[in-house]
Amino acid sequence: MKKNLKKRVLFSILLLLAMYIANIFISTGFFRTIENTFDGSILQEIKIAGAEDITISQTDHFAIVSATARKKIPTTQQENGGLYYIDLTDTNYQPIVLTKNFEKPFAPHGISIFKKDSSYTVAAINHTKEGEFIEIFELIGRELTHQKTLKNERIFSPNDLVLLDENRFYFTNDHKYKEGILRLAEDYLGLAVSNVVYYDGENYSEVADGIAYANGINYDVKRRLLFVASPRDFLVKVYQKNEDHTLTFIENIDCKTGVDNIEFDTENTLWIGAHPSLLDFNAYAKGDKAIAPSEIIKINYIEKGNYNLEQVYMEDGSTMAAATVAAPYGNLILAGNVMDAQFLILKSNELLSKKQPFSKKKTTPPPQ
Numbered sequence: 001m002k003k004n005l006k007k008r009v010l011f012s013i014l015l016l017l018a019m020y021i022a023n024i025f026i027s028t029g030f031f032r033t034i035e036n037t038f039d040g041s042i043l044q045e046i047k048i049a050g051a052e053d054i055t056i057s058q059t060d061h062f063a064i065v066s067a068t069a070r071k072k073i074p075t076t077q078q079e080n081g082g083l084y085y086i087d088l089t090d091t092n093y094q095p096i097v098l099t100k101n102f103e104k105p106f107a108p109h110g111i112s113i114f115k116k117d118s119s120y121t122v123a124a125i126n127h128t129k130e131g132e133f134i135e136i137f138e139l140i141g142r143e144l145t146h147q148k149t150l151k152n153e154r155i156f157s158p159n160d161l162v163l164l165d166e167n168r169f170y171f172t173n174d175h176k177y178k179e180g181i182l183r184l185a186e187d188y189l190g191l192a193v194s195n196v197v198y199y200d201g202e203n204y205s206e207v208a209d210g211i212a213y214a215n216g217i218n219y220d221v222k223r224r225l226l227f228v229a230s231p232r233d234f235l236v237k238v239y240q241k242n243e244d245h246t247l248t249f250i251e252n253i254d255c256k257t258g259v260d261n262i263e264f265d266t267e268n269t270l271w272i273g274a275h276p277s278l279l280d281f282n283a284y285a286k287g288d289k290a291i292a293p294s295e296i297i298k299i300n301y302i303e304k305g306n307y308n309l310e311q312v313y314m315e316d317g318s319t320m321a322a323a324t325v326a327a328p329y330g331n332l333i334l335a336g337n338v339m340d341a342q343f344l345i346l347k348s349n350e351l352l353s354k355k356q357p358f359s360k361k362k363t364t365p366p367p368q
Contacts, residue, residue, distance in 0.1 A: 028232075028258075028278035034293045038313040040348040043332065044093055048084060051336035051343035053111045053160070053261050054327040057120070061088045063327060063334055064139075065095065066108040066124055070339045073285040078129045079107045083122065085142050088329055093345060098137075098144035105130065110160030110216070110261065112169065113139070121147075121166040125158045132158050134171065154197050154204040160261060162219045162226075167201035168245075172214035172228060186213065187282070190232045198245050207247045208239060216261035216325075220268050225250075225301070227270060231258035231278065236270070236299065251304050257295050261325035261336075270299040273323040273335065276314065281322055285338060291317030296326040296335060313346065320344050 049069040056063045068081030082102075084095040099106060109125035120139040126132070126149075134150040157178070161171035176193040177183040185191040196208035196217065208214075212232035219226050219241070226239040226247060234255050239247040258275035265271060274295040275281040284292035296313035312326070313335070320343070325336040333346040 032276050034276060034314065034316050036315045037311065038315070038346065039350065040313075040331075040333075040346055042319070042344055043347040044345045045342040046086075046093060046095060046345065047342045048095055049341045050081065050339050051084075052109060052324050052338055054325050054334045054336045054343070055111055055113055055263060056088070056327045056329050056334070057113065057115065058266055058329070059115070061329075062086060063088060063329070064098075064111060064113055064122060065334075065336070065343070066111040067336075068107040068109070068127075070107075072287040073338070075107070075127070078105050079127075080105070081107050083108060083111070083124060083137075083144065085139075085144075086334075088332075096142060098139070098142070102135075102144075102146055104128075104149070106135070108135075109158070110171075112161050112163040114163035114165055116166055121163055123161055123163055123169060125161060125171070127158075132156065134158065134161065150199070152204050154206070157194070159215050160217045162217050164219065168199060170196055170198050170207070170217055170219070170226065172196055172211075172217050174213050174215055187232075192230075192233070196226075196228060196239075196247065200245065207245065208237075208249070211237065216259065216272065218262040218264060218270070220264070222268065227262050227301075229259040229262055229272065231260060231275060234258060236262070236272070238301070238304075253299060253301070253307060253309070255297060255299075255309060257297060259297070260323070263325065263327045265298075265328040267300075270301060271312075271326045271328050271333070272297050272299070273325040273337075275322060280317075284317070284322055291321040293317045294320050294323030294335075294337065296323060296333065298326075312348075 048067045051065050051067040053066040063086040065084040082099040086095050105128040107127045111124045114121045122137040122139050124135045126135045132155050136147045138145045157173045157175040159172045159174040161169050163169045190212045192210050192212040194211045194214040198207045212230050216229035224241045228237045236253040238250040258278045260273045263271045276293050276295045281292045283289040293316050300308040322338040327334040331348045336343045
């Protein structure tokens with residue numbers, strides 16, 4: 001009897017372990033078929049390493065690129081990066097370094113911009129060996145001036161942020177634990193304990209939690225909807241922003257891929273760079289694999305339970321590994337990544353939004 005009981009216990013433990021392992025493989029997209037798919041072409045490769053986040057001013061026709069020449073994740077030394085300006089009316093798409101005079105350690109990650117009058121506020125997550133910070137800049141024309149550095153215990157493991165105005169913003173922390181078994185549980189078992197924090201210009205407050213690796217974040221001003229990427233659960237989480245800036249959860253959008261940064265086109269369709277296989281991405285980020293697959297999806301979100309999800313681009317990573325962002329402009333997509341030596345400007349065979357991009361032949365260039 002005791003031998004049979006021991007066998008049953010051992011069998012139960014092995015079965016439970018097998019289920020956990022199977023869940024890791026299934027929930028991270030390991031068995032997903034990767035097919036090279038895109039109705040378009042590569043217009044240009046821009047030689048900026050680790051262009052992890054890109055955001056576009058559709059009205060003033062430029063892009064800001066956040067880039068860090070990462071060697072692997074997590075980093076073991078201070079890595080240096082910068083913010084870059086690209087004039088989208090100039091088909092040379094020559095990047096201009098905006099932060100060459102910024103003298104602090106700077107490894108930018110997620111970024112956001114907000115326009116007021118003739119200037120932009122630019123906010124960037126900054127990962128340094130001394131700690132995690134949020135840097136605030138002012139952009140006038142092509143001149144970027146550092147305004148202040150924000151440091152707080154709630155800026156724990158920041159990933160991305162979205163400005164509401166020149167002072168207020170939401171940001172994501174992608175982890176709750178820095179190390180140990182609980183950190184592994186976040187990464188591999190999908191322990192949902194990361195969060196979203198609101199900053200009102202003076203105080204920080206948690207407004208959403210229970211998220212598995214809170215990542216990209218963006219805000220639809222017209223509908224007061226906040227979208228948060230949870231790549232570990234393959235979800236985009238949708239929240240209603242309340243008058244007091246708290247959030248009310250609406251629903252999860254099952255994207256079936258590891259969603260990363262979120263950008264909008266002129267119709268407020270969501271464009272997302274994504275990792276279809278998180279285990280491949282993890283191995284690539286650690287330097288154990290040369291490439292990881294890339295995917296771009298878009299979501300036309302109408303209302304709760306009513307949305308359309310479409311795959312725009314997928315490849316095995318041999319052209320561009322580990323896509324993190326897809327910023328649309330006319331029929332172009334600026335597609336960034338984690339650690340490649342360049343990012344891509346893709347040209348779609350279809351117009352991506354109804355609003356035409358700026359043309360020097362038809363209009364007067366915007367003031368610089």
